[in-house]
Amino acid sequence: MDKLKNISFDHCIKCTICTMYCPVSKETPLFPGPKQAGPDSERLRIKSPGLVDSSLKYCTNCKRCEISCPSDVRIAEIIQDAKWRYLKKKFFRPRDFFMSRTDLAGRFGTLLAPLSNFFLKLDLMRFFLDIFLKIPGKRTLPKYNRTTFSKYFTKYMAERQKNFTRELLYFHGCYVNYNDLRLGTDTVDVLNEMDYGVKIADEKCCGVPLIANGYIEKATKNALHNINALSLNDCTSRIVSTSSSCTFALTHEYESFLKVDNSSILNRTSYITRFLYEEFSEGNIPQMGNIGLRAAYHSPCHLERQGGLIYTIGVLKMIPGLELIVLNSECCGISGTYGFKKEYYGISQKIGENLFRQIELAEPEVVITDCETCKMQIEMNTRYRVIHPVSIIKMAIERGREI
């Protein structure tokens, strides 16, 4: 018998609210819902590991169950833990290996860009990926930058950071580093505008995709590396991240799921909009012009889980001329690497349909969201461009300069 890590299932009073809010069990009978897969089954798994159900794998780890739980049961964590503790991997999957190592894939992707982007668009290549790697052919894949954000930053932006009075650390995450250079530079610009000099650390992937694909040991290693790297030269300045999932890993999952001591970064790490909201409230607002934009805002699951929604909306409301339509909270369905797998692609698309319909009905000019994978999903399924809140602020700042 193993020592139990998470006994919060004991508090479940079977109200089943979590299953009501589960985007997966709503769309497919293959997943019995978080109550059944989490607290209910955990008792059975403790009795006998042979009672583990393979249906666990359908959980996307969106954590909406945990948001809805009135008993504070860490349902998604129980499911994630059970998934990898009991369902032993039968064989090595190159796809899962690559997908979970976003930094490795990113390094290759950027090294070979634009060649890699060209190849990933080829029908023949897509066919090959579909057949051999089980990455659905219909899925739009992320584009890679020609250079990584960290290189670009060191080369072009690091020098001027000394000119500002205050400092903070920016945890950019893999997506900014390899796929969305623009968001990285926007963030640095916005922070500079607020008189903050930005530093970056020698970071590795935060571990979210590793956890989702069962590489718990590797995720723990990365967690230790990141905590160390973020405290190494500077153990007092604030840490911000533009990825809601990375932030969630740093502040919650390291400690509660991976059992890594993150106390040295816990209190100074926050998702970017929370930091901005606090600064804005204290009067440190950059000069912004009227943006004149109608935008629909989609709230990512992991941001909601950490209670960050209020800050993003608060910040967005302070942008002059931004007409904001806050969409009903729905999961977009992609859930990180989940939507990139052939066996879950159909479910993933079905989950997102409600959201896509809402967006179409709202008739915005752009969609705003905090999460990089939500962005990929929405851009693939609707005709709208998806922008990060920080980039919107950057736009407003530029608009202010034009006048």
Added chain:
Amino acid sequence: MTLMHETEVIIIGGGATGAGVLRDLSLRGIRAVLLEKGDITSGTTGRNHGLLHSGARYAVKDIESARECISENRILKKIAGHCIEETGGLFITLPEDDRQYHEQLLSRCLETGIDAVEIPVSEALKKEPGLNPEIVSAIKVPDGIIDPFRLTSANILDAKEHGAKVFTYMEVCGIFSSSGKTTGVKALSGDGSVHEFHGNIIVNAAGIWGQRICLMAGSELKMLPSKGSMLIVDYRINNTVINRCRKPSDADIMVPGDTVSILGTTSMEIPYDEIDSPFPENIEIDMLLREGERMVPNLSKTRALRAYSGVRPLLAPEDSSDGRNITRGITLIDHKSRDGIDGLVTIAGGKLMTYRLMAEMTSDLVSEKLGKKTSCRTHSLPLPGSEKVTGNIRKFYRDISNSVVGSTMYRHGKRIFNILKNDRKNFRLICECEMVTEGEIEYALNNLDVTTLIDLRRRTRIGMGPCQGELCSYRAAALFNEYGKASPHESTAMLKDFLEERWKGIKPVLWGDSLRESELTYWIYTSLFGLDELPLNDTEREEK
């Protein structure tokens, strides 16, 4: 009108012993009926902690019982595989315990032939991470767990398949006799009908209630009711049986049972007129928690599901006060030689562990009295469900989840093939805590003498998980109607009784999460369903 029944042997009492005698006699080809005033296992059999004794617990004080235990332990593992889990057991010594008992236990086990080995503390802690790390020594013994509900039910099922008849909710109210010989019994059925059973031999296997039966025949049998209370927690906080290595005393054992852990027991003498409704008292609960926490510290942080009490069916010798000091030995009384009443046999004392041996002894006497030459086969013939299953069971049930197949298999053994048929409705989940499907309920309703929802709980496990019937009871009640076992009103009445019965066990542990759970259950059934307002029979409906 009185309904008449003819048979050879009338067995009174539907506990493990009565069921064992019924099976034994049926296998010998002797016609028998079993009469039970409530449901099967509704007495003492269903109110213990389900320990498959290795005998080590008795080795120091009662070597005879210990020998019986270890020999029955080995037999039961062969014949009742699906009612047993060979978890193994530990005897742990805490700093405040007498070290000498540890040595005594080891040497007496050796003497008795019980395979008890001292293991290093570190190994014990590895095996059972929840254990109190302060323990100073540990002994490994071949304890296990046995499910009394399923064991009894399987005995009954086998007996019925060999021609026996079972009448539940049939309370014996008188014994006929003519010229010093008993000839039969008069009984009142739960549905109001009166029955007469005539047969040559009456076996009194009514346990603690046996005193009343004897009185009807004009014989005096003094029982000494001793109440023992137990506490159930939400999940298995231990996976092996944990015994406190000291003289038998209160709260010295923690037994994993199905998906839960059971902490036992207390010992308290009660007046004979209280045997029908033993109830755990607050001081008992406090003591169980306090002492249990010494063995597994996490206990007090775990949700307590319920508490219950059973009454030990101990025969009173002339001078004794504490229930635990009385011999648990088996007493078989032929009332012909004892009080000159021919035809009445009483089997008393003993314990769940020795039910089969008791049944064998009784059946030997019965068949001798009937003048038949028969021999016992219960030590070698597996119970229905316990036959060997060859091949991978999963292969038959690709569409059904592991947890359902595994749980059903755990409860019914090879009879799973009669339960989970590859027809979708048969694996619709009714109880989500214990994975009971519609198929399992249908099977129980048709084959396992189920009259009420409470009986159904004892055959399956509905309502025994953390929600205590919150989500499954109304679904199961509806199935009674669907399968033609009850009218809608009867189903509603059953639902109410069931929830009241669950409530009785929750009440003693009403704090923390079980309090929150009960609140939710209360809201659902009173506010949402208006169960308090629903008519329970046709007259009530007309009144409304």
